[in-house]
Every structure is written in C-alpha cells, then in structure tokens.
Amino acid sequence: MSSVKAVVVAADIMTAYGNGLDSCWEGLLANRTAVARLARFETGAFHSDYGATIPGLDYHCNTSLAMQMLVQLFDRSKEVFPADARLLLATTKGEIDLLEKSIITGAGDAAESSLDHLLGKVANITGARGGGMVLSAACTSSTAAAARAAAMIRNGTADCVLVVACDSVTEFIYSGFSSLMALDKVPARPFDKHRAGLSVGEAAAFALIMSEERARREERTILGEVAGWGMSDDANHMTGPSRASEGLILAIDKALRSAEAEPQQLGFISAHGTGTVYNDAMEMLAFRSVVGDRKLPVYSIKGGIGHTMGAAGLVEMIVALRALRVNNVPPTVNMVEVDDDAQGWVANRSQDVDRNALALLTSAGFSGVNAALVLA
C-alpha cells in the first residue's frame, strides 16, 4: 500500500444548528435538537411535519436552497482553495427546488436542476479549477466522495481535492420519504427503543483533503486523516437495508483493511443512525460482528440535525474529526430509552474516548449502498 496519507486541512459545515462546525458541536453537546415543525411548505398530507431546516433560506426564489447554503458556508469560512484542487461534489438531489418551481409555476427550466449545472456553480464560487465531478450514491454520496478523494491522493492521481456536499429539505424530497413511510411523526430518535423513522434535514459541507506531504509543505493545520475506506452494496432491496448486515460488514472490513487497522484500534463509531427501525438494528448487528464483545461508544447526530441525505457523510466526518481531536463523542440527541441491542454502546450523554484511537464512520442508503471510513 502507498504510504501517502490523505489529510483534512480545512473543513466546515452548515446545518440546522447554524453556520459553522462550532454551532453544530455545541448543539449536539447540549443534547438539543434542531429538528422542528416545518414551515417551508404545506405538510398536512404527509406522515410527519418535522424536519431540520436552516433558518433564513428563501424557498422557490431565484437561487436554490443548495446554493444559498453553499454561498453562506464559503463566505463564513473565508477559506481560499488552491486553484489546482480537484472538485468532487456530492449530492442526491442538488437544486431540485428549481425543478419544483418550474413544474409548479411554469417559470424556469426543469433542466436547470441538473447536477452538472450545480457543479459549474460550485466550481465558480470555490475557484477550484482542477476539474470536477459529481458523485452520487444515495445517502452515502459524500462518504463515497471523501473515500474517492482519499484514494486519488493515496494513488497519486491528485494531491489536493476539495469535497463539497449539499442537500436541502424540499417538498419533492419530503413527499417522497413520506410516501415510503420513512418519516417519524416526531423528531427522529436514533437507536431508541421506540424509534419510528427519520427526520429529513439539510446541510452543506466542505473538506479540503491533501497529501500529507503537501499539507506540511504549505504549513497547513492538519485536522485529521482519512486513513481507510470501503464501499459495498447489499444487492438486496432498493429502499431497505439487508437485515443480516452483510453489506455494511463488507464495507467496514474493506475500510479497516484499507487503513491497515484492526477493530481493536477503533475508539468510537459515528453511525449512520437514521432512526428507522431497520437501519439502526442493521448497524448494531454489523458493529457487533466487527468489534465483538468490546462495547465502543457509538453515536448518531441525526436526532440533532436530521438526515441530511447526500451531505450526511461529510458532515458526520467533520464532526467525528472534532470528536477525535477532543477525545469526546457527542450524545445521541433524542434517544430516551436505548434499544436493547444498543445497550452499553449508544448513550444520550457525551462519552470520553481513548486518545490515539481511530474512528469508524458508517453510511448507508437506497439501493443498498454502504460506505465506511476509518479516520485518524
């Protein structure tokens, strides 16, 4: 294996807690949810009226929700990205609100919602001129993008990759999840005994990933390392995970092998933890299979910020890197009564973790996709 390390040198997020990682971190540590009743569109026909939206965004105006989030995120970060950075944009539905507006009002062109168009806009506002791609793999999109960025750096294809992720809460998406009976009537309760579904959330995030050699040459602050990755598919069902967890186990095994790490080196797990009955049970089965009887701190941030779909993995990676740095993981917000299979793993309080431990991050999504990262 190549000894080139892929390190994160800049990263930030915008979530329903506010703009910036600090607001999200503080919200999670305070065990406070940002999931609230939706006011963005009429929800009377749906199975829930909860979601996690970012205050102040204008719906169906001239600029998409995704672009409003990204502009605010990059304005705040003031990060100047290297012009030679390769750009990987991860999203599921990008600017789908432009298509909604076109169909509802007849104004505009539905094709403006294409992911290619959004890629061009993101390249313009970031100044990343090294070529770009959209990567989409349902709710593993940005986990997969971080994995591919790290792979490009490890194998020498690139030494600087900007990963950008975004997805927003729209009527299109909300009605779809509702039709699939995937929404909890109350804010999502990951790993809770009485969990009944997810809460849709919106977020934007970026991570600048470099070779360690370049990061040191440019005297960059290293926030952490993407040490390993694995991707798989259940090949089982379009909208539900395999209950035997073999797909996620395969992705985790690949990630550990990619990191040349053993399960014993893991200090905590940032779970996908959507709050649906089957996802959370499937994940706990996988964690037990990989880690064995040693109970690790496991948490999900989706009770706090909702399920941010294609952006979820990158947001969770950036939160996990913070957790690694402070040796403490946030509580699983909204979890009141921990499910039997998560006893001793998941807590609704923050938990200390060992110094120098590795973190495991897991993601899963429609089509049976799975992705896992090992972070250091």
Next chain:
Amino acid sequence: MISVHGIGWITASGYGTIGSGVCQRLAAGEEMSSLSRRSIFSYPFKNFGRLDAVSRMTTYAVALSLRDAGIEYAPTRKQDIGIIGTSSEGSLASDIAYFRDYVDNGRTLSRGNLFIYTLPSSPLGETAIHFGLVGPLLYVAGEKQSLAAIMDIAADILMAPETYGMLIGQAGEEEALYLVLAPGQESRALCNFAEARSIVASGRDIAGMVDEFSQLKK
C-alpha cells in the same frame, strides 16, 4: 494490468456484445420493449415492468456485458463486483415524472415507486440487486468525458484492490453501453485499458463507440 473482458450494448436499432460478436438488429417497427427479457437475462427479472427506462437499458447492457465476459450470475449468488455509471441527463426524466404526478394529484398523494427512481444511482441499484453485485456502487457526472473519468475511478478501485471486477458504463432512456473491467489476464481480454479509454474518451455516441470497439476486435 487492467483489461476489458466484456462489452454489452443496446441502442434504438439493436443490441449485442463485442467479444462474442452478437449483433441483433431490431426489425422495422419493433421496439425495445418487445425484446424477450429471457433471451437477455439468465433468469427472470423480478418486477422488471416497474423499472424506469434508464434502469431497463442499464440492466440490459450489463446482462450482455457479463455474458460477454463469461461471468455467470444467479438469484442467490453475490459477487464482489462494483458498478459505476453515468447518464447524459441524470434522473431528470424520473424527477419530472415523479413531481408532475405529485402535483397533478393535488400535492397530497406521492408515489414511492416513482420516487425511488429520482436518484441518479437507482438504475445502478436495480442492476446490483438483480446481478448480485456487492462491490462499490457510484453514479458519476459532470466531466465532459464522464465515461473516461469513470474508467479512471474504476482503475483506482481495482488496483487498490477494493474489489475484483468493475462494470462501467453509461445509459440513457433508449441506449446503454457497459464494459467489464478486471485485472490480469490481458491475453484473454477484449482489449487493454488504454485502448478502451481512448475510445470512451473520444466523445462519440454509444453507436460510435460500439463501432470502434468492434473494429478493435477485428
């Protein structure tokens, strides 16, 4: 070394494979929907009728490419093979179909069976399920030569190695082309990686790429 071990294609005028030289032309007036699914798939495709158009084309081309590569599949068999695909318009047609239907129903009734195809990766998901593909699955777009970019990602995945074989290709509502990539055994391959990459990077349409691959084999 990574080589191409099978190629399957389908267009409005016919379908075929490169390695085994199959080329079935549709008769005048015959539509793709009339194709015998049994002649293309090794076993019946469950719920094929509910697939969207891009998913149908993707699964046809993948079935042909796997057959061309001599890779067998069965309902209970799973294989660590990945799939990366692209399409010219992503899920735009499915997006419009889903949301227009929802609006036409007074914005109160939405259909989950339309919603699931609004992810650009869904055709790849349907393919993974039918053929038992448990390797990495990814939809890629944006580069002018997306198929060449996809080949590069697949090469990274195979060289790591993250999986043992990769299907790469592109699909639209009326056509698709898929290639089976795998490391080693170049002498038994259809062509090497560089040859295939130069063809898919040429910017030609699927029919044009099929012609070039066919010439290469001759």
